[in-house]
Amino acid sequence: MMNNLTKTAFAILGMLSIAPMSGYEIQHTMKKSTSNFWSESDGQLYPNLTKLNKLGLITAKESITARAKKVYRLTAKGKKELQSWLQVEPEKHVVRNEMMLKLFFGANVSSKINAEHLHQLQYQTKVMLQQLNETKTQLKHEQKSSLHLPYWLITIQYGIHIGQAKLKWCEEALEILKHA
């Protein structure tokens, strides 16, 4: 297996395991589906598509539709590569959470400022939860018979659980700040 593939490359292989897509469509699909835990920038995406094509893990086909676009498709070799990556235990990702860092040093400023940050997060989280619930309902209808459904639901549930935990924590933190 190839060891020099980046995570971006595997993300692409994964997306193409769902359906053949153009670069633009991969971006769009990721934004709709994985943006809560994974995203790619154009600057990473397009060079990687070229690279994967050269390596024979995907094939490119110019579509003859109205707009010129290259539709990429996973090859058997590409699928194998993806599968072998999926078996490897995920690396524990190092998180850098600026919000937490600022709160950790919070004693240097007024509790009001810290509370404002928390309120912001509270709001953002509520919006995210709403979106996740909508997506969930939608998925259950549109992907009723898809093999992917259980896995996609699992990732959505993750977002929901984490979101709910954040909301609970925000309330608790605001309470602590009142007496700080």
Place this chain on the structure above:
Amino acid sequence: MMNNLTKTAFAILGMLSIAPMSGYEIQHTMKKSTSNFWSESDGQLYPNLTKLNKLGLITAKESITARAKKVYRLTAKGKKELQSWLQVEPEKHVVRNEMMLKLFFGANVSSKINAEHLHQLQYQTKVMLQQLNETKTQLKHEQKSSLHLPYWLITIQYGIHIGQAKLKWCEEALEILKHA
């Protein structure tokens, strides 16, 4: 205010707002306290200490103890810089969670493989929760009268809430996998 400071620089200023420390001590303190949401590598830390010193945000003092070390101290200017940064609403950090990405593409491999990843996370999370609870008890004793205590407890509670949510989610996900 200086706009060219990296997050590493602010993390350093923050640590020095707690107490004067050497580079090594900053690393050590971070590992013990913020590693769940923030960490720095040597390659970032030492050059930034030099830079912050030149900018007059911190001062360096060679200690005359047994081991030669440079003890850095926050200047008034440095404290101001830190405070102004703390006021800025934290950027929403873009997360790249490899575990979630692998699960999202989980249909490409057996449910057994996906379950193994989940079990791993379950275990890691339990260990983390245990450590957090220990730290919490310890903190409450050792920092009883510290101004930092409420803020440090808030960040610990975050880890605990998130950890518990992960555990709940793991169980749910494993249940979904049984029927996948």
Place this chain on the structure above:
DNA sequence: TCGCACATGTAACGCGTTACATGATTAC
């Protein structure tokens, strides 16, 4: 006709990690 969505790419830059490099002190 004007703006948005579609569509693909490159270049420069910055951040962060890893590995390298070195050496003193302390505890066993």
Place this chain on the structure above:
DNA sequence: GTAATCATGTAACGCGTTACATGTGCGA
């Protein structure tokens, strides 16, 4: 004496983002 901890730094590299660059087709 030897391993772990204390202690500080540099260099190379890779990844990822942002900005740049360009152009088409469709709908209001």
